[in-house]
Amino acid sequence: MPNSTVFKLTDVNYFVEDLKILQNISLNINSNDFFVLLGPSGSGKSTLLRMLNCLNSPTSGEIFFHNKHIKEFDIIQLRKRVGFVFQSPTMVKGTVKENLTLTQNWSKEDNVFSDSELIEMLEQVGLNSKFLAKDAKSLSGGEQQRIALARVLLNKPEVLLLDEPTANLDPQLAQKILELVFNLYKEFNLTVVLVSHHHQIIKQFSKKVMYLIDGKIAETGNAAIIDAPRNVATKAFIDKESK
């Protein structure tokens, strides 16, 4: 039985004044996909991802979530269901525990976490109970990214959006974080949409790959297209990145 469609985009465009960031984007993201968006800087990957969390709205075109127009959802509920991990993790002033329980500041009834739940989540992202009392801002980039992941997962999302979560990390750490994301994807039965520029690392994880070049879909397929692109623009981009 085919997986159900989680996101459906039809003819999505996004312009900022005269600048065409995204053009004629139509795609389906199915449940339990591990969907990777690749492409050069400024190709519109992050903007596309932001639209799925409703941080941006398309200039024209439609986005559907579970076959219902995204505008028909309560935005707060939608964002809880579609978690977003940013390129640079933002830690607020305070301990790791305070960072993990940020959501309690505005929604006490849904988000009361016991210490054991928080420790369990920390362990899921490769950290331990000692981190709870640590100053979040003093942690390394990799540790902060794990905390950011844990914070999003505590919301119990069904979709996880990741915007180049390994961009500021060295290749070894990037590999570890991506392995972690892949394990979480399986563990929590998530649908993952990941923006990355690590072609070679990412191909071992991805089920579907889409290349965005100059705001347009250049090529879509499975991980095999990373090694054998059919599109000329994709090939040129991969060759440039490989040098």
Place this chain on the structure above:
Amino acid sequence: MTQTFYAITWTDVFVSLIFVAISIGLIRWWRIGLEKTLLVGTFRTFIQLTAMGYILTYFFQQRHWTFMVGLISLMIIIASYEGYRRLKIYHIPNIFWIILGSFFFTVFIVLGIILKFILSVEPWYYPYAMIPISGMIIGNALTSTTLTVNRFVSEINHRENEIEMYLSLGAPIKAAVHNSFMESVRAALLPNINSLMMVGLVQLPGIMTGQILSGIDPLIAVRYQIMIMYMWISTATMVDILVLNLVYRQFFTSQMQLKRELLRRS
């Protein structure tokens, strides 16, 4: 106790030009190059304050509430325009109307409490009470509003990633901007709170000094000053929170998205 009233004459005012002469002398000696500007400032102070004196004398002779309400409204509109002028670089939608509404509300509340419950002025539109107190409230509201909105814009620019992180987790806008809001109000209120701490220890406030020089019993002058200090902090708190509550919403779309293009423009 004998009260002494030092009536200052126009001749005395001209003698006070000796202070300007000292400044100009020092400026020339050190070749700072501000002589012309200082002279213009000296001349403008004389003309503007003299004109204000005659205008106030005319206003103080008026005895009808519609005139007073009209005058205070005009003062609020002018102050709101000044606030708009100082903040227009940020392109915040509706900023003039936000300031105007907040000023009207704050002046109404603060002035009402003073005239009705503290000074028990009869009639309530008695110009000797209404005009100077309104002037102080409006002036204080303008300064505080400018400070707090300036700081808020700077905070949300600085905290853009933090705000979007909050939003992406499903936070309401109010929670997403809470840190920016809090820092901005604190920054605007701290000078006022510091004044509450330091008043009378380092310097005598100008208003109190003026009253004492005019022959008012220092204890009465002190009581006025205390009331004014409390009025200032209340005005600043009220207007800052009111203005920011209306301003922060302007930075978000109806879909609870941060208007990043507005941040770029500001």
